[in-house]
Amino acid sequence: xxxxxxxxxxxxxxxxxxxxxxxxxxxxxxxxxxxxxxxxxxxxxxxxxxxxxxxxxxxxxxxxxxxxxxxxxxxxxxxxxxxxxxxxxxxxxxxxxxxxxxxxxxxxxxxxxxxxxxxxxxxxxxxxxxxxxxxxxxxxxxxxxxxxxxxxxxxxxxxxxxxxxxxxxxxxxxxxxxxxxxxxxxxxxxxxxxxxxxxxxxxxxxxxxxxxxxxxxxxxxxxxxxxxxxxxxxxxxxxxxxxxxxxxxxxxxxxxxxxxxxxxxxxxxxxxxxxxxxxxxxxxxxxxxxxxxxxxxxxxxxxxxxxxxxxxxxxxxxxxxxxxxxxxxxxxxxxxxxxxxxxxxxxxxxxxxxxxxxxxxxxxxxxxxxxxxxxxxxxxxxxxxxxxxxxxxxxxxxxxxxxxxxxxxxxx
DNA sequence: TCTGGGGTCCTAGGACCC
DNA sequence: TCTGGGGTCCTAGGACCC
Numbered sequence: 001x002x003x004x005x006x007x008x009x010x011x012x013x014x015x016x017x018x019x020x021x022x023x024x025x026x027x028x029x030x031x032x033x034x035x036x037x038x039x040x041x042x043x044x045x046x047x048x049x050x051x052x053x054x055x056x057x058x059x060x061x062x063x064x065x066x067x068x069x070x071x072x073x074x075x076x077x078x079x080x081x082x083x084x085x086x087x088x089x090x091x092x093x094x095x096x097x098x099x100x101x102x103x104x105x106x107x108x109x110x111x112x113x114x115x116x117x118x119x120x121x122x123x124x125x126x127x128x129x130x131x132x133x134x135x136x137x138x139x140x141x142x143x144x145x146x147x148x149x150x151x152x153x154x155x156x157x158x159x160x161x162x163x164x165x166x167x168x169x170x171x172x173x174x175x176x177x178x179x180x181x182x183x184x185x186x187x188x189x190x191x192x193x194x195x196x197x198x199x200x201x202x203x204x205x206x207x208x209x210x211x212x213x214x215x216x217x218x219x220x221x222x223x224x225x226x227x228x229x230x231x232x233x234x235x236x237x238x239x240x241x242x243x244x245x246x247x248x249x250x251x252x253x254x255x256x257x258x259x260x261x262x263x264x265x266x267x268x269x270x271x272x273x274x275x276x277x278x279x280x281x282x283x284x285x286x287x288x289x290x291x292x293x294x295x296x297x298x299x300x301x302x303x304x305x306x307x308x309x310x311x312x313x314x315x316x317x318x319x320x321x322x323x324x325x326x327x328x329x330x331x332x333x334x335x336x337x338x339x340x341x342x343x344x345x346x347x348x349x350x351x352x353x354x355x356x357x358x359x360x361x362x363x364x365x366x367x368x369x370x371x372x373x374x375x376x377x378x379x380x381x382x383x384x385x386x387x388x389x390x391x392x393x394x395x396x397x398x399x400x401x402x403x404x405x406x407x408x409x410x411x412x
Numbered sequence: 413t414c415t416g417g418g419g420t421c422c423t424a425g426g427a428c429c430c
Numbered sequence: 431t432c433t434g435g436g437g438t439c440c441t442a443g444g445a446c447c448c
Contacts, residue, residue, distance in 0.1 A: 036416095059448090063413045104419090104448045186421095188446045221422060222445090245420065252416060287440085297415080303441065343417085363426050 004169040007113035007122050008238065010144045010152035011093065011129060014161035017046035017104035019139050020085050021075045033073035036062040039256035043078055082106075085137055092132045096125055101238045109149050111238035123166050130164065147172065148234035150185055157183075172232040177204030183227050186222060192219065206230040243349075244281060248289075249273045250343025256295050260334045263342055267320045270344040275313030278346055282353075284309035286344030288319040292327060293341040302327050308309055309350050320344045 013019065017035040022028055032051035034044045042062040051072060056065045057330050067071055070300065087104045093100045099111035119125050126143040133141050141351045144155025145166040152167075154176070159165035167175050181187050181195050184203060194217055200206055206214070207230035215223030228234065249270040257263060267290070278285060289303035302323040310316065 040413075041415075041418095043414095045416080059415065059417095061413080061415050064415085068414095107448075122428090186446065192446060219423070242420095248418075250417060288440095297445085301442065305440065345419095 004147040005113055005122075006145050006147050006151075006166055006168050007111065007116065008146055008149055008152040009110040009122065009126055009129070010146075010149065010156040011089075011108050011110060011133075012142050012144075012153075012156045012160065013089065013106035014140045014142060015046055015048055015052075015243070016085075016139075017077060017082055018048045018051075018075070019046075020081050021047070023138055024081075024095065025075065028073050028075070031073055032056070032069050032071075032095055033075060034062070034065055035075050035077050038074065038076055085139065088137050089133055089139070089141075092136055093129065095132065096129055098240060100240055101237045101242075104407045109152065123164070124265060126164050126166075148232065149236055149238065150229055150234040151232060153177070154179070154183060155311070173207075176232055177202060177207060179203045180223070181206060184226055186229070191218060191222065203230050240321050244283065246285075246345055246347040246349065247274060247277050247283075248280075248343055248345030250291060250341060251322050252293075252341045253339070256338040257342075258335055258338050260328065262319055263324060263328075263339060266342050267324060267344055268317050270342075271317035272313045273319055274344055274346050275311055275316050278311035278349070279352070281349075282351060283346075283349040283354045284311045285316070286348035287317055287346070288323070289345045289347055290320050290323045290327070291341070291343045291345070292324075292339055295338050295340050297340065299341070300327065300331070303347070305348070309348075311346075311352055316344065316346065376407060 018033060021035055032054055033048045034051055036042045036044050043059040044062055044065050047056045054069045056068060082105055090102055093108055093110055096110050097110050097115050101109040112122050122145050126145055130141055130143060136351040140162045142156045142160045142163045144152045146152040146155050147169045155167045162206060182192050206226055211227045214227050258331040286305055286309045287305045289301055291299055291301040293297055293299040306320055328334045328337050
């Protein structure tokens with residue numbers, strides 16, 4: 001056991017999407033503004049601190065935010081800009097230590113314990129990181145420092161925005177125990193309800209509760225984990241690379257959809273994207289899953305493990321659409337099931353090339369595709385796939401292009 | 413006009429194998 | 431003919447994170 005040093009940094013960008021947009025729209029600076037798509041069931045993806053001060057927060061429905069602040073500025077999202085800004089920021093982090101673990105598009109852990117002799121105390125490093133991020137991107141961030149990932153993360157939450165906070169090991173419990181249970185990583189609305197019912201309100205309450213009663217209430221894994229966190233213990237290391245477990249696409253329709261052709265068309269477009277993403281990452285998927293939610297937001301999923309892994313979009317689609325047919329039958333029959341959300345996921349990824357998946361589609365699949373295309377074109381007056389979904393680039397092999405050609409060429 | 417989309421991890425039952 | 435227990439895979443569902 002090494003001596004505890006507060007040498008883990010958690011860097012969290014401030015109001016990331018909104019701040020990136022403000023680089024392009026400086027006239028909105030200082031005003032309540034949010035990033036949200038302009039679709040029917042949109043939620044707020046990011047809000048400036050001026051908007052938060054007026055009560056807008058988190059993934060709140062846009063309609064609610066607009067009711068709260070009628071003149072709130074709504075900026076539509078631009079994912080590519082956030083991806084690019086994120087890459088820049090992560091690159092800055094790697095100038096300070098190779099031990100950078102991105103945990104989302106706008107957050108990362110940095111283990112700087114090995115850089116202290118070279119770059120100075122963690123607090124000094126954190127200031128330098130903040131300055132470098134601002135210099136290279138014009139964006140501000142907050143940095144929490146602690147002896148563990150969890151404490152570092154809590155510290156960054158506590159000093160937002162544009163802040164820096166060190167929690168030294170000797171004062172960890174003093175900082176930790178008064179916090180509400182929701183502050184614990186892994187305590188969401190459901191777990192909080194269970195704990196509150198038992199009279200546990202603060203992290204200190206959890207710490208005082210015997211592990212066995214936490215385990216009996218929450219299960220083996222969560223029970224133990226929370227008890228450890230409540231004592232500031234978190235053995236998880238900062239891991240720079242993690243393997244991808246799965247990838248998927250899903251969409252919530254503006255209005256519930258019962259039309260089967262529309263559902264299939266959606267699965268086809270999603271399968272295209274998932275296939276392209278698999279090929280880009282050099283993966284084949286062993287398992288294909290679909291997910292569907294009803295208007296009341298209950299969700300069901302069906303999955304199938306394939307005889308041989310694939311990254312071929314049309315194979316993904318063929319599996320997905322079969323699963324959809326099965327599911328619709330179970331739920332009341334095709335054309336009679338209103339669908340709020342539909343999605344496809346590829347799971348159990350293996351390295352492409354380690355498998356002997358089919359490269360080309362069968363005549364049967366072609367005919368199936370043609371039928372769908374015809375039906376959809378008749379119904380909606382346009383083809384299956386919007387040009388935007390035909391991603392080209394390094395990930396798009398001859399397979400993707402064959403799909404491209406097939407779809408563009410239909411119907412002749 | 414009250415709830416998105418990208419993920420990860422855990423649990424639990426049944427099948428199957430040894 | 432009867433029998434236990436452990437391990438692994440598959441499937442479905444749920445909670446959580448940002």
